[in-house]
Amino acid sequence: MQNQMNLLKDLQEIDQEISVIEATRKDYRNELAGFEADATRVQEMVDQLSDEIAMLQQSEGELQQDLLKEKDNVVRVEARLPEIQTQKEYVAVLKEIETAKKSNKDIADQVQAKNLEVTTLEADLEEKNNELAAINEKADARGAELQQLLDESEAVLLKRTKTREAVASELPITLLRKYQTLFQRRAGLALALATRGACMGCNMQLPPQQYNRLLQVAEIQTCPHCNRILFVETEV
Numbered sequence: 001m002q003n004q005m006n007l008l009k010d011l012q013e014i015d016q017e018i019s020v021i022e023a024t025r026k027d028y029r030n031e032l033a034g035f036e037a038d039a040t041r042v043q044e045m046v047d048q049l050s051d052e053i054a055m056l057q058q059s060e061g062e063l064q065q066d067l068l069k070e071k072d073n074v075v076r077v078e079a080r081l082p083e084i085q086t087q088k089e090y091v092a093v094l095k096e097i098e099t100a101k102k103s104n105k106d107i108a109d110q111v112q113a114k115n116l117e118v119t120t121l122e123a124d125l126e127e128k129n130n131e132l133a134a135i136n137e138k139a140d141a142r143g144a145e146l147q148q149l150l151d152e153s154e155a156v157l158l159k160r161t162k163t164r165e166a167v168a169s170e171l172p173i174t175l176l177r178k179y180q181t182l183f184q185r186r187a188g189l190a191l192a193l194a195t196r197g198a199c200m201g202c203n204m205q206l207p208p209q210q211y212n213r214l215l216q217v218a219e220i221q222t223c224p225h226c227n228r229i230l231f232v233e234t235e236v
């Protein structure tokens with residue numbers, strides 16, 4: 001019975017260690033995933049900005065074409081001036097030129113507006129590209145560190161798991177199952193010290209008869225309140 005109790009104590013110690021290693025490994029993996037999520041998020045912004053800039057540049061190109069046409073138009077109409085015979089025709093042509101010039105100016109204004117928008121977006125793009133580069137640089141450096149930590153902890157985990165299996169194999173299967181269930185339900189504390197008539201797992205008083213039997217270290221007993229497997233300090 002004392003031997004089983006010692007095995008259980010060993011097992012709990014190893015299991016607690018395994019829990020810590022697994023939690024740490026989870027943190028490492030989350031940190032790695034965080035870098036990836038950050039990079040993806042900024043990359044999406046970069047792609048979106050690049051698309052917007054390309055679209056603006058295309059529409060700016062189209063406006064430039066329109067502008068050339070309008071300029072041609074002005075030249076073409078102005079060329080007719082020397083051949084004009086009547087005052088009425090003269091006024092009409094002047095009006096046509098004025099309209100064409102106004103249209104020219106409108107288009108030129110639009111081109112300028114597009115240009116300004118492109119400049120602003122290009123500044124945003126540069127900022128996002130720098131941000132992405134910084135994330136990737138950090139991810140590369142820390143990522144290598146994290147990968148090493150993961151590899152190292154995996155080796156330790158494997159060792160502990162082997163030790164655990166060896167210890168567990170020495171325990172009766174029903175006791176092992178009971179312990180395992182408690183370990184999960186009681187957040188890694190399946191065993192509780194009983195001292196001065198109380199369970200230290202839940203701080204509740206134990207029935208005096210049960211406590212007396214415990215002191216005799218004759219059988220495995222559980223706390224009637226928290227169900228943990230009880231042990232008493234014994235002289236070594």
Ligand SMILES: [Zn+2]
Nearest residue numbers: 199202223226
């Ligand atoms: Zn208890």
